Amino acid sequence: MSDETFLVTGAMGCIGAWVLRNLVAGGTPVVAADLATDPVRPSLVMTPKQLAQVTFARLDITDLKAVQTLVEQYRVTHIIHLAGLQVPFCKANPALGARVNVVGTVNIFEVARQLPGQVRGLSYASSLAVLGPAHLYRELPVPDNVPLYPATLYGVYKQANEQTARIYWQDWQVGSVGLRPYIVYGVGRDQGMTSGIAKAILAAAAGRPYQIKFDGPVALQYTDDMARIFITAARAEYAGAAACNLRNDVVTVSEFISYLQAQVPQAQITCVPASPLPFPADLDDSGLRAILGEIPHTPLPTAIRATLDLFEPLLAENRIDLSQLDS
Ligand SMILES: NC(=O)c1ccc[n+]([C@@H]2O[C@H](COP(=O)([O-])OP(=O)(O)OC[C@H]3O[C@@H](n4cnc5c(N)ncnc54)[C@H](O)[C@@H]3O)[C@@H](O)[C@H]2O)c1
Numbered sequence: 001m002s003d004e005t006f007l008v009t010g011a012m013g014c015i016g017a018w019v020l021r022n023l024v025a026g027g028t029p030v031v032a033a034d035l036a037t038d039p040v041r042p043s044l045v046m047t048p049k050q051l052a053q054v055t056f057a058r059l060d061i062t063d064l065k066a067v068q069t070l071v072e073q074y075r076v077t078h079i080i081h082l083a084g085l086q087v088p089f090c091k092a093n094p095a096l097g098a099r100v101n102v103v104g105t106v107n108i109f110e111v112a113r114q115l116p117g118q119v120r121g122l123s124y125a126s127s128l129a130v131l132g133p134a135h136l137y138r139e140l141p142v143p144d145n146v147p148l149y150p151a152t153l154y155g156v157y158k159q160a161n162e163q164t165a166r167i168y169w170q171d172w173q174v175g176s177v178g179l180r181p182y183i184v185y186g187v188g189r190d191q192g193m194t195s196g197i198a199k200a201i202l203a204a205a206a207g208r209p210y211q212i213k214f215d216g217p218v219a220l221q222y223t224d225d226m227a228r229i230f231i232t233a234a235r236a237e238y239a240g241a242a243a244c245n246l247r248n249d250v251v252t253v254s255e256f257i258s259y260l261q262a263q264v265p266q267a268q269i270t271c272v273p274a275s276p277l278p279f280p281a282d283l284d285d286s287g288l289r290a291i292l293g294e295i296p297h298t299p300l301p302t303a304i305r306a307t308l309d310l311f312e313p314l315l316a317e318n319r320i321d322l323s324q325l326d327s
Contacts, residue, residue, distance in 0.1 A: 006029070010033075012037075012039060012042065013188075015223065018226065020032055029055070044319065055074065062104050067111050072118075078234040079234065080230045088192070109176070116174075129150055142245065142283050195324075200269045201311065213271075218281050220249040245283035257269050260304055263301070
């Protein structure tokens with residue numbers, strides 16, 4: 001029997017759903033915590049039998065006492081902290097964004113500090129949005145430890161989280177691995193500034209035209225790879241406070257569209273020209289490699305095929321809300 005119990009915060013989100021899927025596949029006990037209670041995204045990527053193996057708990061991450069109670073009650077040994085509000089939501093409500101993204105993360109570290117013999121491993125979602133525009137970084141690929149110049153409140157909050165992690169290691173030896181995804185794509189990625197990559201695959205499967213709102217170079221992380229990276233990073237029980245860049249597939253949006261159209265030749269996918277995202281894409285992931293050994297990576301064409309294969313039956317069963325393609 002496993003001596004591990006994972007807590008996944010933000011488990012109803014896109015990455016959370018895939019983390020649950022992978023943990024259940026490996027037979028690891030997992031508590032799925034989220035403010036939302038309807039497992040819409042997990043049910044897109046897991047069978048009812050797999051879902052039945054998850055312990056679901058409603059949790060507001062801003063409530064320290066509630067986080068403490070949950071971690072103690074289930075004797076959680078590893079935490080994957082994903083709960084957060086994305087760029088548009090932080091912009092729309094900065095105070096709520098700070099409470100969820102910053103205070104929520106402090107609460108996770110605080111509980112790990114209070115239960116040092118129990119909580120052994122912690123990984124959490126930072127973001128590439130901690131970095132500034134590409135022209136600020138001369139050294140390529142961009143290392144982990146460059147100066148951070150976030151251009152959004154969301155990025156500022158993620159930067160605060162990386163600094164929180166640093167101080168919890170410095171003062172109390174709470175170890176952690178922060179991960180900086182760029183664009184995570186796959187089934188369940190239905191919101192956020194960079195969800196256009198996943199939506200383009202959905203549109204291709206649904207036979208709808210779709211325009212991705214950005215172009216230029218990006219780094220793409222497939223949902224299944226991202227989930228396995230979060231799990232392995234928590235299991236590393238890292239002694240330090242790492243904040244790690246990710247690469248996986250560094251391509252232009254036009255190249256991504258070509259890969260997609262190679263599999264769905266009739267797909268009508270375009271991107272808005274001359275509108276690159278304000279981040280560098282050529283990122284050095286050697287810091288993460290040093291912690292994980294090998295970084296889980298499904299080649300882009302294989303991941304696109306797997307995503308199409310998941311979308312097709314879901315569309316046939318009318319289980320995907322296609323209104324997401326309007327935003
Ligand atoms: N998807 C990406 O490309 C990407 C890129 C960089 C960073 N990230 C970060 O990774 C994490 C997960 O991303 P995702 O795409 O799965 O996001 P998501 O928006 O799909 O999921 C976030 C989840 O957090 C939950 N949540 C919000 N407020 C909460 C609260 N007060 N208490 C508990 N739960 C709450 C939401 O209900 C949601 O289920 C986020 O922190 C995000 O900022 C994602």
